Amino acid sequence: MILFFDTSALVKFFHQEKGTDVVVSLIADRNNHVRVSELVRLEFVCALHRRFRMKEISEEELDQVFHGFSEEYSTFNTKKVGRAVLSEAEVLVNRLGKTLGLRTLDSIHLATFSLFNELREMVFVVADDTLLTAAQSIGAKVINPISGPQVIPPGSINANDEK
Secondary structure (H helix, E strand, C coil), rough: EEEEEHHHHHHHCCCCCHHHHHHHHHHHHHCCCEEEEEEHHHHHHHHHHHHHHHHCCCHHHHHHHHHHHHHCCCCCCCCCCCHHHHHHHHHHHHHHHHCCCCHHHHHHHHHHHHHHCCHHHHHHCCCHHHHHHHHHHHHCCECCCCCCCECCCCCCHHHHHHH
């Protein structure tokens, strides 16, 4: 399977929390191919620093996670954020922003996924409810690692189910 990870799901690979077991099994499965936006690196660093500030992880854990992330990140197929991605993100915000409140960085992840999923083979792995609903609304297959490893086909979730 070709899997596109948003930061909300990817962080579970490096930090034990609800959904970690699913994310670890997806990434460890040699039949799966992991894709990410280059944005995930910066967003991941910010998320880890926030967890450190909130005293959810120690400085030693922070250093270990950064080291592990750097090693693992080099194995991912990384998609660049360029003009086409930013233009697509704007289209998505204009289309979905009024009803879903799609955030800037989430729109960039979704745009990256959308542009590189031309053959409709990729599955969007995401643990953020708003982004998951947005992905479903553009016809994406999704996995929410908090709910389990099953692929949710397009149109199976509606915005009211996520609240």
